[in-house]
Amino acid sequence: MTSPALPDILLNPRSVAVIGASDDPARIGGRPIAAMRQLGFAGRILPVNPNRREVQGLPSYPSVADLPEVPDVAIVAVPASQVIDVVTALGERGTRAAILFSAGFAEVGGDGVAKQAELLAVARRTGMRLLGPNALGLFNVHTGFVGSFASSIALAPVRAGSVGIVSQSGAYGGHLVMAAQAADIGLSSIIMTGNEADISLGEVVHLLVDDPRTSVIALYSEGINDGDGLVAALQAARRARKPVVMMKVGRSEVGGAAARSHTASIAGDDAVVDAVLAELGVVRARSTEEMLDIVRLATRGVYPADNTLGVITVSGGAGVIVSDAAEELGLPMPEMPAATQARLLELLPICAPRNPVDTTAQFVNDLSLIRPFTEAMVREGGYRSVLGFFTYAGATPAVAPTLREQLAQVRERYPDRLYVLVLQGPRDVLRTYEDAGFTVFEDPTRAVVAIAAMGRFGRAFAPQDVLPAPTIAPVELPAETPSEAQAKQILAEAGIACVPERACALAESAVLAAREFGFPVVMKILSPDILHKSEIGGVLLDVQDEDAVREGFATLTARARKAVPDARIDGVLVARQVSGGVECIMGIKRDPVFGPIAMFGLGGVFVEVLRDVVFHRCPFGEDVAERLIRSIRGAPLLLGARGRPVVDIAALARTLSRLSAFAVAAGPRLEAIDLNPVFAMPTGNGAFAADAVIDVAAPPADSDN
Amino acid sequence: MTSPALPDILLNPRSVAVIGASDDPARIGGRPIAAMRQLGFAGRILPVNPNRREVQGLPSYPSVADLPEVPDVAIVAVPASQVIDVVTALGERGTRAAILFSAGFAEVGGDGVAKQAELLAVARRTGMRLLGPNALGLFNVHTGFVGSFASSIALAPVRAGSVGIVSQSGAYGGHLVMAAQAADIGLSSIIMTGNEADISLGEVVHLLVDDPRTSVIALYSEGINDGDGLVAALQAARRARKPVVMMKVGRSEVGGAAARSHTASIAGDDAVVDAVLAELGVVRARSTEEMLDIVRLATRGVYPADNTLGVITVSGGAGVIVSDAAEELGLPMPEMPAATQARLLELLPICAPRNPVDTTAQFVNDLSLIRPFTEAMVREGGYRSVLGFFTYAGATPAVAPTLREQLAQVRERYPDRLYVLVLQGPRDVLRTYEDAGFTVFEDPTRAVVAIAAMGRFGRAFAPQDVLPAPTIAPVELPAETPSEAQAKQILAEAGIACVPERACALAESAVLAAREFGFPVVMKILSPDILHKSEIGGVLLDVQDEDAVREGFATLTARARKAVPDARIDGVLVARQVSGGVECIMGIKRDPVFGPIAMFGLGGVFVEVLRDVVFHRCPFGEDVAERLIRSIRGAPLLLGARGRPVVDIAALARTLSRLSAFAVAAGPRLEAIDLNPVFAMPTGNGAFAADAVIDVAAPPADSDN
Incomplete structure (x- = not known):
């Protein structure tokens, strides 16, 4: 029901x-x-x-x-x-x-x-x-409907605005409301969800997506109970072009334990949360302050998909600070066009016109330069975001009115840009800039973090031109965890290529298979009761000739019997020994919150020591798969670094994408898949899984579920 | 002069x-x-x-x-x-x-x-x-000596206190002063250095180290001109137990370019700056706000070398946020002792007593619990730092006086701890807490960053029980860049072990050497004119027998003549082919600011693709070397991960330490050293450089330097 x-x-x-x-x-x-x-x-x-x-x-x-x-x-x-x-x-x-x-x-x-x-x-x-x-309930700031006993509401008048706050924690929700007040952020509604026995976090987000008075959503979460519901709500927010900034705590092990101990939630794997939020265009904030900075700027409603940053500054040092922050966040700061630079130098010979455009403190001597400088940045530099660093000088009585007027003229002509100022001074002076459409920060680094987030929203809201996930008919998983050979068979039917191999019940059929594939071959014990073969010595590499195949067959069988005396042994798997490729790893794990999650990484030390892996919710198309593959730190190793071949990225992406579709088609009994290694061969030569484990949950005892 | x-x-x-x-x-x-x-x-x-x-x-x-x-x-x-x-x-x-x-x-x-x-x-x-x-000059806040024309000084009364500000930028220095005012930080002196034609940044820092009115130093730098001077000043600050927080901008490529374009400074390599500041116990801030947060807390004068964090909170969510931040910063949050937990549960059955200690919002119903709870944390939990999250509730008229009194009683009995509160409310109420010795933050994440920094100061101020750097007599470098064999000879004399090898002018002496070392051997062309041998095919691996040695000799000589027709060819180097070790890389580069810098990393993809390397100023002892080696991300690969042997870390550390001493002994003509690879052999079997390049600058033309 x-x-x-x-x-x-x-x-x-x-x-x-x-x-x-x-x-x-x-x-x-x-x-x-x-x-x-x-x-x-x-x-x-x-x-x-x-x-x-x-x-x-x-x-x-x-x-x-x-x-x-x-x-x-x-x-x-x-x-x-x-x-x-x-x-x-x-x-x-x-x-x-x-x-x-x-x-x-x-x-x-x-x-x-x-x-x-x-x-x-x-x-x-x-x-x-x-x-x-x-x-702690909810509060509609616009109508005065207070379904809450939060004392924070009584403590200070809450300013009405367009930011909706959703919090799973009552006490922290109150803290958030007070912090928003202190930051002069206007709120639409505040909803604190408590135990979520019925109405879920996702439903509450959906309520705000549908609320015409809410244009930006700040979401504080300690544990997600209904992953599908939240995903649907976040997708709706994206369609409605309503930015969502989320603070999902419990990132660390200590924090995760604390979260579990004080809510009834199950904390999912944090890297998965990161991946899902990134996919949905949600910006994840690392602190309350960062969350509020971002929502405050987001209320301007300007989300440039092709975000670039132009900086006009009275301090070279501030320009450097901003440049450092922008580079770390991947926010481009292209140079001003050469002709414009020359023109600005004529206007103000001591300026540095490249970008950051440094007018030096001399700007106060001729404030009328601000308009042509800023306009040149917007029109000729084409920056989608403009940051002006005027610090305390911009808030002095001698400067503020003129500076504001100069800037306002530019904003009026180019209202589709994001205008951010770094100022220091009396709150009422800063408010006049805010009222004129400029968002004011006191710290330049925080300003850049917020500006970069607007670009991420812009890209999320842009039409998503992605390939559909492959269509795979529903898969009937076997009643119990399949053998490696069965697993590969199942995957092959889903279009996931494996290294050529054959299950051989007899030593002589193994010899025949090896002859067909060509030497050397790999031999592995074949048993539904032995999942991790290498641990019992159940894998032989570099088997060089027919005699070695016969000998290997006997060795593997003996080792298996010794290690797991009552194991059912179906024989030995003979496979072509692949060389010349790059070892990768792919897998699926069922996240308790978000369902099947695909994983990709480079094999060996990269996954085990460096944890250089990426995740994505299933299913997804080949373009998304390729983007994921290229996003790992070790990606250069797939692209020819250190004398390696350039591998067949397209085949790798096809395999990963089909694996993601398979994970969905296989239904909820699929627990995990481990393809390790997958050999990424040189371009044009494909990608092949050399080992495959599919973990399957027992079928439900009661079939009329 | x-x-x-x-x-x-x-x-x-x-x-x-x-x-x-x-x-x-x-x-x-x-x-x-x-x-x-x-x-x-x-x-x-x-x-x-x-x-x-x-x-x-x-x-x-x-x-x-x-x-x-x-x-x-x-x-x-x-x-x-x-x-x-x-x-x-x-x-x-x-x-x-x-x-x-x-x-x-x-x-x-x-x-x-x-x-x-x-x-x-x-x-x-x-x-x-x-x-x-x-x-822009200087300003002594305590005496009213104003040797500055900064308008910021005139705009707001500067509160006198113990924080000295040093800034290379005038305009940003003004911004800093205003930001410090806004954060209610008392200042001792503000010095802005300008072009530094004479008085250097380091001298100015030294001035504040010697100034009895300054106990904490905030340092804003865009480019360091006198590395030695700054290092000496920072060492003096450490001896004087005066914390230094530094913002060194120009981290990014864009930022670095902007810094160079607007000062006359040379920006050094940023990773080197990181390494040097870490070595000297300076905390590097990533933003102005972070710098001011840290100096503000530092004025309390409590720097716990064995920092641990105990959290008392009215919101479970805040506890999670704090735990996340602490884990990321490596700040331990041990659990409360079991007996204490049991006792606290008796006092307040709904509390979560582990750490974070969550009293829930119920604490307002019985404020007298705050003292026993906090005291239990300090006395029985033994935390060096205590963070109380009381948010807006703690600043209400009904709560503030009692809460402050309860906390003050604990602080009086245990004044050697760090007490930090997260509160929101009217500035005058927050000020009463500050006056009572509690440092107040409005954002919990920022509070944790500052607390973690105090521990870093504490460790820097603790007696440094480090081994001395090895003593190496001054080294006379050859007039020009030496051949590989010469380089190894020079290094061997400094106690840096190389793979057994011999320079052979004739094919038959190469055969003799190979016979002595045992097959297989490695052969490399030997020429002072060919530095990077592998690029011209000048290295042969896996040379298996005597005939192959003769053939290899001819091949290498021919290849060298073809690639560099006028190269001087001294013969061929024959070396034992080492196997079973882990490939590492060590080197020295001369930093324009800080002089010779040692580098260590894992070889191959780790250094080239992942940039997994560490740096340290030269010279240093074996304990520092070992700490460096263990600090790389890939360190598990030296410690037995993935079935590798546990390598001889002691030998590796000895080699790195001796290399650092050699770099100093070799004097300013040493440009760089590249030991790649260094084979770290299994424990007890040493570490050997298999290749060595020493880059040497030409001797000064005028010898009476």
Whole structure:
């Protein structure tokens, strides 16, 4: 039974019941009422309290049953023991959604887990949606609907704007709201999801994607429970051109352990999270401050897919700092055209006109130069982003009005560019620049990080001209983990090429196979009970002639019997010994959050010591596969470095892409695939897996799943 | 002729002449006078202006000659054309130091370079020291001595404190001062060095090391001209236990180019800068903000060499963020002792007591828990640094006074720990925490970066129990770049082992050598005119028998004659073919700033594709060498990864250390050494260079250098 779609009414209710309403505006059941009245919420507020006729001056009702109307949304602020009854009553009256402040469910473990399951069952039965339990709730800044008891909302007036905040943590959500206030970021809605018994992180993101008052989304996550839902929401955000900045914590081992210990979430592998977010065009922030810097600039709505940075500065040093940061972030800073440079030098002989364009502190002597300089950068330099470093000089009374006017003239003519200023000074002066359309930073490095992020959004929002993933018919996996030969057979049927080889039950058929492939050959023991052959000495390399094949057959069989006495032995695999290629590794692992994930890397030390691997969600086409392959640090080794051959990248990409499609076609019983090594042969000669392991989960005991 | 030691009087003059004094406090020649009078500078101010009897109410003198006394320091604010005359007059009167605001010297190139040299000659002749020219000058915040025309000083009152700022850039120095003001950092002195014709960056740092009012130094550099001087100053800072945070810009290629284009500096290789600063215990900041965060915390004077982090938090999410950041920075966060955890759980059953210690938002219900919790962390957890995440809650009127008092009680009992809080709220409330000894951050990630830096200072300040560098007698390098055999001979005399080998002028002596070493052997052409032998096919591997040696001799000779017809050919080098070791690379390069720098890495793809190398200033002992070797990413390959042998790290370290001592003993004519490969053999079997190139500069034409 799936849950009904999350109604927009959760953000925009016409009527709100508050169950456990308190007359004390400081208490949890009193805060939402006090806040909504203070903020002028226009909907009807319906307090429920068995002991009072009136709450904070509003008529109060003894129970849900006594409510004079069915509320769109209910806020539930009663002890855990009463929540089931209240939710049942609300659901049965037809309430669309409830926000559950109450704690004492899955987050406390034990009994709480069962109570949460019961809650969910009631919700499903009645069709009511639940936010929480254990949720700090939500706040629509524009309408004044406060379905939250967060004290941060009461502490400072929240400025209305276009940034929606989603947080899985209540306490950190509050911190975020306060930090956003301090940074003067206008907010649309703030939603804190709590235990996510019903409404998931992805659904909440989707709510903001659909919210016309939200144009930028800041997302704080400690653990993703519904990977598919979140992916769908992030894809919707991209289609809607709404940038998402995400802080997914638990990157480190210590941090991951801490995240698990304090939420009911399963932390996925962090490199996978990185890969998925990059794929979806989400910018992952490494700190709260970075997240807020990026969303603040994102509210300008300028996302240049072909981002370039032009810098105009009064300090050469600042120009160097900006250049360093831009290079690290891959943000291009092309030179100004030579003719323009010459012209600027005529205007101001002491300037450095290349880019950074350094006017030196002399600019204060003739502020009218700012417009022609900046305009030259925008028009002739063609920069999509312009950063002006004017530091404290730009905020002095003598300079600020003229500088702002000069810059505003350029912005008016070229409104499609991103304009960022580094200034220091009184907040009210900086605000005048902000109001004129310039985003102000006090630190140049932080400014560059935010500008680079806008380009990443631009590329994510640009039409995605990618190849479709290969079509592979659903694959019926065997009932148990297949032998190497079976595995290769299965993969071959999916178009994944393996090194020519044959399963041989008898020594003499092995000799025949070797003769056909040509010497030397590789021989491997063949048994469904021995997955990792080399560990038991079950692989022979460089088998040079027919006698050696016969001898090898006997050796391998004997070793297998000794190592795993009751192993079923199907014989020996004989394969052509490939040489002249570059050893790679490909694989699939099932991520608990995001499903099958493809992996690619160079073999040997590169994967084992240097962890030089890349990941991508399955499935994907050959172009994406090629991009992945080229993105590893060791990529030069595939492209002819150190006297190696240039390998058949196209074949490698085809193999990886087909593997990704196979992983999806194989369904949820596929646990992992390990192709190690895959030989990438010289261009035109293909790529071949030389070993293959497919890990398969047991079929479900009960087939009418 | 060396310059006289920089007098402290530059920071603390009793009398100051201002040459080019202006009555207008807004003009460059007027600003220092106005500022000094406003700030109550107690020394005598002596304006010099040929056209006025009085300047800003002070008696003025027509010329330097007319001054009633010899000023300790002179500020020179006259046009470039008059500077030489003024400086000559000042020097001849016995002025100790001059601060030259005037521009138009080396920074403009051409004629300016010669003028600057002339200036320096006058200074040397008269014994007067010069800051600048083209310098924004210096400002002693404590005494009000303003030898600067920086407008930033006039814009906001600079708070006196213990942080000294040194900046090579004037404009960025001003930005730094303003940013420090905004961050409420108290400053001791600010020095901006300009062209550094005479007084170098290192001397200025030394001045602050010797200044009792400065305890922390922030250093902004665009290019280091005097590496030895700076190294000596940074070593002095370490001995004095004064932390230095340095921002050395020009990391990137674009940035480096921008730095060169706007200063007269030579930007060194950035990885070398990293290595030298790490060696000297200087923390390199990546942004202005990071630099100021670190100096702000450093003013607490707590530098724990054995830094560990304990976190007490009201938000599990914040705990995860902090854990992530700490792990990335290598800052340990050990668990609380089990017994303590049990005790804390009794005090507050819903807490997570491991570390991060999560009190949840419940802490506000019983603030008296904060002291026992924090004290348990300090006393039983033994953390050297404690970070409390209390966000906006900690700054509310209901919480702040009690929380501060609870924490202060702990700090009083354990003043040797580092106490950092993450709070949000009104500045005056945060200030009360600062005044009570707690350093406040608004972003948890930034707090962790600063805390980790304190540990790095602590380790730098701890007694350095390192082995001395090996003693090697001065080496007389040959007049020209030696052949491989000569190079190995030279190195062998310095105790650097090479693969057994012999130079053979005749084919038959090559056969004898091969017989002695055992087959297979390696053969290489021997010629002082052919440095990179493999490029001309001048190396033969796997030479298996005596006939092959004879044939190889002929082949190599023929190839050499063909490739370099006029090459001098000394014969062929025969060497034992080493196998079973791990290929490494060692080298020396002469850095233009820091002199000979040793390099170590794994050979082959690791150095060429992955740039997995480390650097260190020469010379150093075997313990430092071993630490370097173990610090490369690929180190597991030396320690037995992937079935390799564990190599003889001690021999490798001995070789690297001796190489570093050799580089110094060889003197300035040594350009570079390349030992590639060095075979690291299994433990107990040594390390051998299999190839050696020593690049030598021509001897100086004029020997009475």
